[in-house]
Amino acid sequence: MDSLKILVLSATAPKIIEQDHDYNGRGWIDSYINLFSSDSSIKLFVAYHTRYPDKPKQINNVNYYPVRDGLTYNFKPFNIIPRYLGKKECLKDIDNFMSILNTVQPDIVHLFGSEWCGIRLLKYCKFPIVLHLQGIVSIYNYSFLPNGTNLWNLYLNSLKVPIKTIKRISFPFLYKNFLYIAKRELEILPLLKYAFGRTDWDKESIKLIAPNCKYFYINEILREPFYIAKKWNNPVNNKITILSTISDSSYKGLDVIFKTINVLKKLSKQKIEWRIGGISDKSESVKLYKKLHKHKECVKFLGILSAQDIIKELQNATLYLHPSHIENSANSICEAQYIGTPTIATNVGGTSSILSNDAGILVSPNDPYEIVSAILKIWNDKDFALKLSRNEILTAEKRHDKIIIKKQTINAYKTIINEVINHNNQQK
Helix, strand or coil: CCCEEEEEEECCCCCCCCCCCCCCCCHHHHHHHHHHCCCCCEEEEEEEEECCCCCCEEECCEEEEEEECCCCCCCHHHHHHHHHCCCCCCCHHHHHHHHHHHHHCCCEEEEECCCCHHHHHHHCCCCCEEEECCCCHHHHHHHCCCCCCCHHHHHHHHCCCHHHHHCCCCHHHHHHHHHHHHHHHHHHHHHCCEEEECCHHHHHHHHHHCCCCEEEECCCCCCHHHHHCCCCCCCCCCCEEEEEECCCCCCCCHHHHHHHHHHHHHHCCCCEEEEEECCCCCCHHHHHCHHHCCCHHHEEEEECCCHHHHHHHHHHCCEEEECCCCCCCCHHHHHHHHHCCCEEEECCCCHHHHCCCCCCEEECCCCHHHHHHHHHHHHHCHHHHHHHHHHHHHHHHHHCCHHHHHHHHHHHHHHHHHHHHHHHHHHC
16 A cells, blocks of 8 residues: 545634634644644545535645535524524535545545444445544433433523523524434444444443444544643642633533532632633533522633633643543543643543543542542542552553554554455455
8 A cells, every 4th residue: 555545524613724713622633633733644635514605615625625514604693593493404414414425535534423423424435434432322311411401401591591591502502402412323334344443331332332343442643732731739729729621512511610618618628729621611511500690709610721721720720620520532531631730620421431441539429528638638648649640641641542542543444445355356
């Protein structure tokens, strides 16, 4: 094989394409491109779904192909129309992706995520596709409504976010969208033949849904600034400073944070500041869990943070706490471990694989007393905090070694390609 021709399919545009749009949630695709685009033995093509009009282009030897979401319009207010009509996806987009596939003629297709319409290509594509597992919505779906929350709560709360509700993007509508995506996954994922994952949870989950799928253990590449950042060094604080980075969702654990603060304030006189990145005080989840938010003086909402902002927060925090009700391999946990910030995470989904080797503390999302105990142990026992930090750094630096990840990925590509070639030869 001469050069390896790889076509990456992404639900979002890389940062290099849409630099002007305020969104920091695509680090995985940017990190992948940065690592593989400089390799002369690889020809890299990226096809991406976008809400904006764009044209194919080549940047730094990478060919980019946009596929405009067929449910979007140049006049943005019209984007609401498909939502009112109940349309979830435009099947013409699949035709456009297929056109790109036939133009590129890749050796292999690397599909990032199963939660978008790109998963439909498993039904039509003649080229080998490997799915890069992220979240699995057909399983996440069962955690969308945490304990004490029901669909009626979501509907009542949506009245407090009228603009989002008018746009049909408030939580009740996101829940309906989850149900649609889950149904699509369960319909199409059984066709999957190859998957990249990184936790026991995603391996066992995809084997249940796609029994004939061949699974490859491939870790994530972190965002570049984390590889060169200074490590956590037990900063001197006169208060417990906790960092959490979450998105504005009902299941990402804001309720866990509020419950934990309430117990912590009841059991300890120690000052506390819980700094929450990713959401603001006007976010829908804040309104949803308002009754639990009893100690506003302890919470600071930071909004969307850049990689550099998160690094600074991690370096200055007492600990990082990930409170989600469901997760596979949250990059925010991996980033905290790489910096060495003592980490606590809820024992859900694939998190136990990420916190193996004593590289963090696992807790139940439904037991704020257990969470408080873990927080106070890190705060009161500096030697334990430093040991935890060292374990995290050793584990994370090995897990996210770019050279190893690149080698494993290319070897997996070649294994898949050779397997497909051998299968095709046998069919002749």
